Amino acid sequence: MKDAHSNRVLLLSLLIGFIVVSLFVLGVRTLVPPDEGRYAEMAREMFASGDWITTRLNGIKYFEKPPLQTWMNALSFTLFGVGDWQARLWTGLCGIIGVLLTGYAGARVYGPRVGLYAALVLGSSFYWVACSQINSLDMGLSGMMTIALCALLVAQRDSATPTEQRNWMLLCWAGMALAVLSKGLIGLVLPGGVLVFYTLAARDWQIWTRLHLGKGLLLFFAIAAPWFVLVGLQNPEQPHFFFIHEHFDRFLLKEHKREAAWWIFLALLAAGCVPWLGVLVQSLLQSLRRTPGAAQERFRPGLLLLVWVVFIIAFFTKSSSKLPGYILPVFPAVALMIAHYLETASRRSRSVNAALLVLLGAAFLGFVPFMLRLAKRAGEDLLYQQYQPWVLAAGIVALAGGVLALVFDRRLQRDRAVIALALGGFFATHLILAGFEPIGQARAGVGMVPAIRAEIMPTSTIYAVGLYEQSLTFYLGRPVVLVDYLDEFSFGLQQQPALAIPTVDAFVVQWRAHAAAGVRDIAITRDDIVAQLKKDGVPVRIVAADARRIVIANF
Incomplete structure (x- = not known):
């Protein structure tokens, strides 16, 4: 085989494949909060x-x-x-x-x-x-x-x-x-x-x-x-x-x-x-x-x-x-x-490295049956069940890359062994990322977006009570009014305090007033806050809910 670094067809193929795959998969997943x-x-x-x-x-x-x-x-x-x-x-x-x-x-x-x-x-x-x-x-x-x-x-x-x-x-x-x-x-x-x-x-x-x-x-x-x-x-x-x-x-x-x-x-x-x-x-x-022979470098x-x-x-x-x-x-x-x-x-060093990838691929295969134990919230076991085939595929790809590298090393085909390891690591990582999508959607809350959009009107206000949903706000395409929430907004709200409502009580006053005036509002909040609002007789209708958040309306 011609040395890989001087094989222009191979180099161009690797380059194009790397760029195309890297760009294509940018859009296969939902934007996961917070970053x-x-x-x-x-x-x-x-x-x-x-x-x-x-x-x-x-x-x-x-x-x-x-x-x-x-x-x-x-x-x-x-x-x-x-x-x-x-x-x-x-x-x-x-x-x-x-x-x-x-x-x-x-x-x-x-x-x-x-x-x-x-x-x-x-x-x-x-x-x-x-x-x-x-x-x-x-x-x-x-x-x-x-x-x-x-x-x-x-x-x-x-x-x-x-x-x-x-x-x-x-x-x-x-x-x-x-x-x-x-x-x-x-x-x-x-x-x-x-x-x-x-x-x-x-x-x-x-x-x-x-x-x-x-x-x-x-x-x-x-x-x-x-x-x-x-x-x-x-x-x-x-x-x-x-x-x-x-x-x-x-x-x-x-x-x-x-x-x-x-x-x-x-x-x-x-x-x-x-x-x-x-x-x-x-x-x-x-x-x-x-470097040997470079004492004067x-x-x-x-x-x-x-x-x-x-x-x-x-x-x-x-x-x-x-x-x-x-x-x-x-x-x-x-x-x-x-x-x-x-x-x-040495060939031994390269073979040991390849063997580690084989072991990692095998570990992924062995881990797949236990993935449901990662679920921490109600319904997440189904999400991890959807993730299992992707992790299984990643394990197979990693294992195959390691085995191919071992075979090439035994044949003293160093360049092919390095390329096999690289392809195994590259595609295994992308499979792990792509398969995360159901879990990412749940964390972002994008499944709620259609229900929220169906409820809001041009005059509506969307509140975030006791939390801030980083990705959900982006998918709604509009800011929300923060209620009883500071965190990373502490400094900004010191400069612009009118852009948030400091307490839930103050929010309830505005929520009731808008309801009485026929203004449709939406709030994204937690289940414990919703329970307290209901207890206090605040007008609340549940629009959507999942294991992480609840969306309510005032009408």
Whole structure:
């Protein structure tokens, strides 16, 4: 067989298949709350209002994050209409761009085979594939940080010409600026911290003279600063909340209740790099060593990649706020290290890795009969029953990919073995995601949308009493009036208290008044609140209900 990295037909087939599948499946699932519904609704409101400066959620000022993802989603809605795949298009593109850039950087820094392997590894890693299909900020941030990482690697490699070094470093600065617009100062802090620790570890003091600091900083601020200036001028309360509360307080304080065990990110790294877990440790260790015959090399890409992974994991481990998505930016670096290791790995190492995927596939098959035990609410057992065939198929695909890789390894067909593992991981992950749809629909509450729309009129008010339904609001296509609910709206409602009703008692007064005037209103609430309303003699008619929420009318 011709070497895979030089087989243009194979490369083009893999590329087209990867892009087509990745884009096609963006629309096969409902937007699952909270994150997917939240960021879709923010973009829908931006699209509807035409205000691209002040970000809002449910009509209330919402300054927890910068606007890049909201901009991109609103642009997607403008170009293609409002819908599920449009809301995921930006994250899907970021996932694809990350894979292509990682492959390109691997080819330029290590060679064409490593470049192919790097793209295959990242494009099939469970966590990267899954997050590229979820409308959240983590993939947007990771895509921009991948631009910064890969541009830095290509710019600093020993064979780079002065022109290449300048142009790629400017792209690196642009990537950091876009990362800041994606999720805040960590877009600069994380790459900056990596560079500092790499300098100390490699004793490469001269790297600071190769960063094009002057031009880079000008480009960085030209991209990142304008929105912060404009939003601060229009909303003077935004800078303190965003820079102090959302950065320093979130990192140092536990008020957000997002603590987790110190080892959580190590566990996520292990699970997230499947089907390459069997070579993870060896790849990390190899990055500590210099490339054979390169004792005089100025730049040590493997060490930079290792510092990138260790620093980001350590940074968020130290943080009081720990969410699973925080670790996502490390996976392009991990993919490059694994790809570099796979190029020279022994057949035994590759076979052990393939055997782990076989075991994982078998574990999925063995887990299927017990899936109904995951049901926590009434009726969810039927949803998990619908999910079982998909998990079964994922297990079969993973098992088949592992077995094929073992067969190819025995025949010393390394490229085919790597491709088999990548295809097994890629398709198994997509099957797991696609099959989640019945459960996602239940969590989002989309089954209630027709009943609600049939009841409301142009003069109707929709209330959310004691809760806020992130996805349901998006599918209804209109904000709701919050009642007795603050949570992430606390800061915004301090600025705009008239946009919510503080207590259930105050809500009841308005609810009764509208009923007496013949104005049809709807409320989305909990069963315990409905029981109390009935007990108090409040006019209530149940429009729709499920295990998570109840929709009532005042007429």
